Amino acid sequence: MKSEILYQDATGLAELIRTRKISPVEVVQAHLDRIEAVNPKVNAIVTVAEDALRAAKAAETAVLQGHELGPLHGVPFTVKDSIDTAGVPTQRGSLIFKGRVPDIDATSVARMKKAGGILLAKTNLPEFSYSFETVNLLSGRSNNPWDLERTPGGSSGGESAAIAAGMSPIGLGTDLGNSLRGPAAQTGIVSLKATHGRVPMTGIWPRAPRRFWHVGPMARSIRDLALAFSQLCGPDGQDAFATSTVQFDAGTGYSLLKPHRQLRVGWMVEPGFGPVDPEVVATVEAAVEALKNVGCLVEPVRIPALARDFANDVFNRLHVMEMKREFAEATAGHHPDGLYKTTTKMLARPDVSMKDYIDAELAAERLRDGYAEFFTRYDALITHVLPIPAHKHGIDALTINGQTLDVSYIRGAAVPLNVTGLPGISMRFGTSKEGLPISVQIVSSWQAESTILHLATMLESVSPVRGLRPDI
Template structure:
């Protein structure tokens, strides 16, 4: 039961073949049995969830109109506010902090009938590629406990991959839903910037780079959650899209789609197994009737997205972290310390970085004049051992930040991007691929992902915990 996707669980509830109480209790039992090995869950709201499940069961019995996720449990990264449930942001500084209002994304899933079950772990203040902090410790990857599930939505990805939750909410400033999804073999979507409000997420800055995104074990679950989460909330000024949401997202397009695929140059160096998985995915799309060819995007070769990201987010994040940690220096973990110790960015560097982002946007716009989608890696390697500070790829030594190489360009430019599994490493670890399309073309991304899922040899694989 815990490994059925959210769409199937909702259908079973509506058909009265399972009760919301049984469903929620099954996930509580799974958390109690497995999470001691993972440390993915930081707050379990079992009694509240069961009370809501009993109310949901009565609604089914009465024949009430049911929401699309009626009675289905979900989990939330602990950077998103949850009313009357602790939201501690991965820091002892915020220990016991209890919001009074749900984040917009949380409220929308609850309005659809979903039941909040737990909050999940994250790195301190969400700013790291490994999920660990002083308050709630380190999260392990369910495929190999000695490895990271990624960051910053690593607790969420580990929980979903291990069957503790069918559906969750993460957030993404550079890699943070897609990288963890790749490391744990699930699906995650970073929609076009502004599609999903970030209201109720902390840190708020830089809001032009932050995204809230759905995470699940199936493409159809991510598509369903995306439809529920999208649209202005009247609070987030970026969530004011003039482009109508395609409610048929994932549906069959009317024309034959053109897909360009790219590994190197642009995203390299890349582990050979990851590169081979992207090539295999391209072959699968070709066999499925897409027009597929290898491509190059000059802007990606000329512009260092990681350098731009560091220069653009630093001047905004550093003051926020300094304010949050003032008077609490004995409670700062290494990630906040690193932010505070980073050299200040000069105005000319900031302006130059902003202009470079505009050139990068132009490079993608030119690409999407000729192609409907881009297929590329998510991360340059499968999940790494905990605490790794350096990678050696194709004989080159690079810092651990290289893990962002293929994801950060889509935060800088606001393009939609989805991560899904399509391969397995020699060590049995998931290998993900990333699908992107032009701004507001989530329907294209989801359609391609659904086609890949249908022919995938690894769909449905799960860790043995």
Template sequence: MIYFDATKLAELIRNREVSPVEVVRAHLDRIEAVNPQLNAVVTIADGALAAAKMAEAEVMTGGELGLLHGVPFTVKDSIDTEGLLTQRGSPIFKGRIPEADATSVARMKSAGAILLAKTNLPEFSYSTETDNLLTGRSNNPWNVDRTPGGSSGGESASIAAGMSPLGLGTDLAISVRGPAANTGIIGFKPTHGRIPMTGVWPRVPRRNWHVGPMARSVRDVALAYSLLAGPDGADSFSTTPLRFDVGVGASPVQPIRVGWLVEPGFGPIDAEVAATVQKAAEALHGAGCVVEPVRIPALEQEDALDIFWKLHRMEVKPAFAEVTAGHEDQMFTISKAMLATPDTTMVEFVLAEQAAERLRDGFAEYFQRYDALLCPVLPLPAHAHGLSEFVINGQRVPAAHSLSATVPFNVTGLPGLSIRFGTSGEGLPIGVQLVSRWFAESTILYLGSVLEGVSPARNLWPAI
């Protein structure tokens, strides 16, 4: 039961083949069994079993049920949950209990889903590894000596290890897709603004920040997305009503045009990762897509990571400085390092804004010719904890290079899907990334379902 996806669990519950109480208890038992090794779950929702009993009663009375009725879900601990600890990975927020659910959490509950637990993250969601002074370090269920990534690393590890079928993460530069690739699950970052950020700290800036569903199947992230997307009247970026251009699992009328790219544009990429992207391209070609290798000049001409740092550092430092003032001894190393970096000058900020526009224009031109882009998620499989640099193809690169294939799609707001399509020589998951034009999420959900159906790594889960 713990490795059934959310869609299957909802079907079994609806058909009275299994009760919500059995489902919730099975996942609570799994948390008790494996979380001590992973430290992915940080808070159990006290009301989960009571909510499951209520959901069971509603099934038995034959009333109308939500699409996720009785299905448990988990939430990254940066996303507000009413009456349940939301501590943002920081001693500064120890004991904090929100008075209201974030929009995304409220929408999951409205569909009948049951909040099971909160999951670990780096302090303030601000690192590619999940570690902090309050709740400690999370480990990868495929190898506990490796990172599950960040900042939604606790969420990805929970889902991969069968502690949760479905969850909510946030993605600033990598934080849904990278952890998903590290642990072999599905991570989905929709177009910027599709899912409201209401109830996620900091309130500003939000230009690069996204909420995204994480799960073990494409159909689950598609279902969650259909429930989560749409304006809420509070997040000003979230203004576009939901629409689909291609249904998940339905073949499009015309062949989908897919370009695939490894290098150049993303810097050095591990040979096993590059080979996995090529195999995914071949699989899409075999499924009837028009597939060819591409280059995107804007990716080579503009340094997306440099753009991101110059824009975001200037915008987020005031929010971080405000909450950490007088609490410097309670800050983790990443937050301290960020606050210690030199401020972006106004000239640098303007130049970075212009470079971001050129990058957006470059992708707009690309998507005139192609429907999707296939590329890496990460430059290498899950690495050991605490590394400050990597060696890829004989080249030494800083750890920040792990953002190189994801941050361009945060700077531009494009949607991206991470899905496992391979396994490294060390037995670690290798993911590929699908990107579509703005508001064409269904294109990559469809392509993801195609890859899922032929993936050599399908239905492989860690033996923890």
């Protein structure tokens, strides 16, 4: 029974709890036992919530007494350690914030709890959520459950590793340029970066640059993403970017997603994203064929704006000055020896000239326009998430198809969605020759999350890798 609990998705666990086939106490205890057994190798969990079992007992009582239950009642969830959790340390991967305990939950955490979820633990991240690899001076390095010598990604790498290793069924991560989708791809789970502003960032740090930051769900099934998103989205009256009142119902609404016409889907791996490993290209092509086989009209496309303005370069010019200021304020008065190297490198980066900054803003507008034109003709876009599978720890450069590139190129296909605010799903659809997950990214127009959730559900139903899990 314990193994069935550990790799059941959150929606399934909620149903088993609701029908009294298992108790919330059993579910939480199974995950606590799994953390004890596996986390020493993976190092994804940094803090276990002390009252998780107490909350599980209260949830069990509610079931037995016939109370009205939320859609995630009794289901444990984990949270990246940059997201505030009342009474549970939120240390942001930094010695500077060691022992910091918030008084109030972030909006996203509060909404998961309101849905009945039980906070199980906090997960590891790079210092200040700023790196492609999850490592810091406070809680060390997280490892990929598929290969402990490889990274689970960054910056939501602890969250992705915890879910992939069966230590959590569902959780919350954040995304500045890659950080929900990249780690999900490197560990073979699923994640949703919704349209910018759909889920409030209240109670999450850093916030700068606010127009690029997102918070969203990570899980092991597409239906879990839909369920979590239905609970997370909507204004909270505090985040001024979270103004959309478009509702998303993962129950009735989600079941009605089947379109009344053939969906038109474009796909591309280049140009505009940088070089891509042939195994990754083959995985995207396999997903394309699968969508054709389930009735979609799928064809190769080009988005000229992506070729004109490389989104990774645009992003680099736009975010540095704002993040430098945020980091400088947080680290003022602290010795550099107490900061991880990614933070000190950020602080040492030269300022962007006003001309380059304005040019980058104009390029970002061109990218948004380019995608807007594309979505007048297509319902969705299929790309890769990352150009390679999970890489070894500690690298500074990528070699792809004989080209050596800065490691930031890893986000070439992911960061355009942060620059433009578009929604995207990361989901596994292949395996490398070394046995590592390879994922595809499904993108839709702004606030059309239902479209990509529907397409992802169709892909999931025919996935050649469904049910695979790491041997750890």
